[in-house]
Amino acid sequence: MGKRFESREPAHESSQFVKGVGPSRQVLLSRLGIETVEDLISHFPRDYYDRSNFVKIAAAGDGRSVTFTAFVLAASLRRLGGGRSIFTVAVGDETGTINLVFFNQPYLEKQFKQGLRIIASGTVKQYRGKPQIIAPEYEFVTGDLDEFLLHTGRITPVYPLTAGISQRMMRRIVKSALDKCRGMMRENLPDELVISQGFMGREESFEQVHYPESWKKLELARRRFKFEEIFFLHLLIRDRRASFSRGKPRPQMPPPYPMLDRLLGNLPFELTSAQKRVLDEVKRDMGSDSGLGRLIQGDVGSGKTVVGLAAMVLAVEKGFQAALMVPTEILATQHYERIESYLEGFPVNTAILIGSMKKSEKERVLDDLKSGGIDMIVGTHALIQERTEFHQLGIAIIDEQHRFGVKQRAKLGSGDLVPHFLVMTATPIPRSLAQTVYGDLDLSMIDELPIGGRKVVTQVVEPAERGDMYETVRRAFASGQQAFILYPLVTESENTDLQAATGGFEILQKGELKDFPLGLLHGRMSFEEKSKAIEMFRRGEIAGLVTTTVIEVGVDIPNASIMIINNPERFGLAQLHQLRGRVGRGGNEGACYLLRSENTGPGGAGRLEFFASTDDGLKVAEEDLRLRGPGEIWGFRQSGYPLFRLVNPLSDHDIVQKSWKVSGRLLGGDPGLEKPENKVVSRYYRLYYKRKMKIPEIG
Ligand code: ADP
Numbered sequence: 001m002g003k004r005f006e007s008r009e010p011a012h013e014s015s016q017f018v019k020g021v022g023p024s025r026q027v028l029l030s031r032l033g034i035e036t037v038e039d040l041i042s043h044f045p046r047d048y049y050d051r052s053n054f055v056k057i058a059a060a061g062d063g064r065s066v067t068f069t070a071f072v073l074a075a076s077l078r079r080l081g082g083g084r085s086i087f088t089v090a091v092g093d094e095t096g097t098i099n100l101v102f103f104n105q106p107y108l109e110k111q112f113k114q115g116l117r118i119i120a121s122g123t124v125k126q127y128r129g130k131p132q133i134i135a136p137e138y139e140f141v142t143g144d145l146d147e148f149l150l151h152t153g154r155i156t157p158v159y160p161l162t163a164g165i166s167q168r169m170m171r172r173i174v175k176s177a178l179d180k181c182r183g184m185m186r187e188n189l190p191d192e193l194v195i196s197q198g199f200m201g202r203e204e205s206f207e208q209v210h211y212p213e214s215w216k217k218l219e220l221a222r223r224r225f226k227f228e229e230i231f232f233l234h235l236l237i238r239d240r241r242a243s244f245s246r247g248k249p250r251p252q253m254p255p256p257y258p259m260l261d262r263l264l265g266n267l268p269f270e271l272t273s274a275q276k277r278v279l280d281e282v283k284r285d286m287g288s289d290s291g292l293g294r295l296i297q298g299d300v301g302s303g304k305t306v307v308g309l310a311a312m313v314l315a316v317e318k319g320f321q322a323a324l325m326v327p328t329e330i331l332a333t334q335h336y337e338r339i340e341s342y343l344e345g346f347p348v349n350t351a352i353l354i355g356s357m358k359k360s361e362k363e364r365v366l367d368d369l370k371s372g373g374i375d376m377i378v379g380t381h382a383l384i385q386e387r388t389e390f391h392q393l394g395i396a397i398i399d400e401q402h403r404f405g406v407k408q409r410a411k412l413g414s415g416d417l418v419p420h421f422l423v424m425t426a427t428p429i430p431r432s433l434a435q436t437v438y439g440d441l442d443l444s445m446i447d448e449l450p451i452g453g454r455k456v457v458t459q460v461v462e463p464a465e466r467g468d469m470y471e472t473v474r475r476a477f478a479s480g481q482q483a484f485i486l487y488p489l490v491t492e493s494e495n496t497d498l499q500a501a502t503g504g505f506e507i508l509q510k511g512e513l514k515d516f517p518l519g520l521l522h523g524r525m526s527f528e529e530k531s532k533a534i535e536m537f538r539r540g541e542i543a544g545l546v547t548t549t550v551i552e553v554g555v556d557i558p559n560a561s562i563m564i565i566n567n568p569e570r571f572g573l574a575q576l577h578q579l580r581g582r583v584g585r586g587g588n589e590g591a592c593y594l595l596r597s598e599n600t601g602p603g604g605a606g607r608l609e610f611f612a613s614t615d616d617g618l619k620v621a622e623e624d625l626r627l628r629g630p631g632e633i634w635g636f637r638q639s640g641y642p643l644f645r646l647v648n649p650l651s652d653h654d655i656v657q658k659s660w661k662v663s664g665r666l667l668g669g670d671p672g673l674e675k676p677e678n679k680v681v682s683r684y685y686r687l688y689y690k691r692k693m694k695i696p697e698i699g
């Protein structure tokens with residue numbers, strides 16, 4: 001077997017056998033996803049120290065991001081109770097002193113001994129007239145500083161670490177791995193491409209990305225790896241797309257659509273022009289032989305549901321089944337009820353399928369789906385369980401896609417026919433990123449809110465202003481308004497003062513909101529209990545619904561006008577935007593209060609202020625992307641797709657574009673990557689990349 005021969009390459013050996021690793025350190029490396037030598041040398045530095053860039057402390061001005069060396073002068077640990085603490089270390093050089101501040105890490109007291117030398121970096125803030133850095137990066141310098149820096153070269157790599165592996169240890173290990181591979185690294189891009197794009201060669205890039213001779217060479221190495229990163233992802237996406245629809249037609253559904261027209265005429269409102277435009281795109285696709293594969297983005301409240309419903313009705317009137325999959329049971333129920341009311345008097349058999357239904361009920365629904373007795377189904381993940389079979393699925397829609405993985409998406413379409421496919425999301429995805437991860441979908445945007453749409457004023461509330469805020473809420477309750485009161489966790493956990501929904505409920509009921517009926521809704525309740533709480537809230541029988549993120553997406557209760565979010569620091573911006581999208585519907589102006597908790601440091605306040613200053617979902621998403629990277633926001637972590645390590649889909653737009661083009665051209669001319677000049681690509685793709693990414697097979 002050729003494979004055994006090929007894997008002699010040092011890069012494909014286990015990282016355990018690299019000098020300085022061994023079985024126990026290998027366990028630690030595995031936590032960083034490092035299993036092979038190639039993984040190890042692909043563990044890129046997250047930063048670099050450069051002696052020529054060190055500043056003197058006196059020059060570390062407010063707001064500057066700096067790196068410097070200094071000696072530990074004094075340290076003090078202040079315990080605040082409840083496991084919270086502030087540890088402050090004064091460090092200094094010959095020009096001045098600066099404080100390093102750490103929250104809730106009391107064990108650091110043992111490490112920062114007076115007289116030790118450190119390298120630290122971070123952003124300087126003035127606090128009570130003194131410079132400080134909150135949560136700096138730091139490293140203790142043992143031995144002579146010059147030697148410390150020299151033994152690693154002039155520009156010193158700083159690696160992402162895991163507990164048990166120090167910066168120095170990681171440097172040593174990566175260096176051994178590089179030594180082991182020297183002269184034996186294989187290229188994985190076609191020569192022609194390397195030359196025409198002016199890329200640095202692969203082996204040299206590995207050397208330079210870890211131990212750059214100059215910033216210029218580092219930049220070249222990084223550029224090459226960025227391209228590599230996105231290029232193999234693009235090959236993967238194109239590969240998937242081809243295997244998804246290989247040889248299978250999408251059902252063609254040409255006009256006319258009398259039933260759809262009647263539905264639209266029956267709606268209690270007229271579609272906005274953005275809704276009309278997107279629906280036209282959908283109709284055009286479904287009527288053509290290329291079919292529909294589209295991502296619809298539209299801010300919270302832009303009216304995506306109706307567009308989805310229209311597409312489903314279109315498929316049903318052409319004799320096919322339609323399925324709508326949503327992330328939560330609450331949302332499934334809400335969509336189902338709304339769809340039923342829109343479809344009253346229409347010859348469409350609708351059904352719902354959610355996990356909490358009785359087994360016998362589910363069986364009946366599954367039978368009817370298979371026989372064709374059901375035309376339109378709304379459901380949760382329950383829809384894509386193993387046994388689900390459709391009679392003739394014509395369209396599959398996924399609402400709030402960011403909550404689903406790509407794998408689920410593939411599952412809905414695994415029949416003889418490839419159904420039309422629509423994804424809807426309220427978390428806008430910047431175009432270059434969408435092109436990357438949803439490279440196989442067309443993009444539509446509902447960029448207009450219905451008249452009287454959504455209006456929310458957002459305010460950051462400091463702990464001291466809590467009483468005033470509740471006074472405002474009581475007045476609002478007295479005038480018939482309703483509020484969601486949101487907590488991040490379900491139960492109180494040790495060492496945090498995050499109030500759980502249950503705890504918060506009791507406190508509010510006895511305290512600030514004791515004169516008003518409150519309800520409780522969280523993920524651990526049964527579906528019946530949840531539905532009951534929502535129903536009571538919808539009917540106005542409770543004024544305040546104390547809840548968790550179970551209401552994050554899609555829940556539509558027009559009368560609720562206030563959203564109070566406890567511990568907003570805990571949420572990503574895109575998620576906060578979803579949450580505030582629950583209020584200010586139905587023409588009422590909404591208020592969103594971000595109730596800051598006491599124990600978080602000053603960090604993060606700027607983020608919340610930014611959020612309060614804009615109600616533009618796209619701006620919020622871009623900022624969130626900048627702060628957190630794409631992994632968290634659109635659920636790529638669950639998606640089966642790798643996260644980006646070097647590529648920033650916003651600022652590296654040109655690389656993304658180039659890679660998309662090049663990958664298309666390459667596969668277009670050589671679909672199986674069998675030409676001699678493309679062997680290097682397919683070899684890497686098969687031997688390393690695909691396995692590394694643990695790509696689920698789809699069929
Ligand atoms: P989202 O895009 O967030 O999923 P929904 O589809 O839930 O938004 O719609 C939000 C609300 O706006 C719903 O109550 C819906 O009935 C209403 N709506 C949708 N389209 C229009 C429209 N063109 N005019 C008025 N109201 C609309």
Ligand code: MG
Nearest residue numbers: 304305399554
């Ligand atoms: Mg929605």
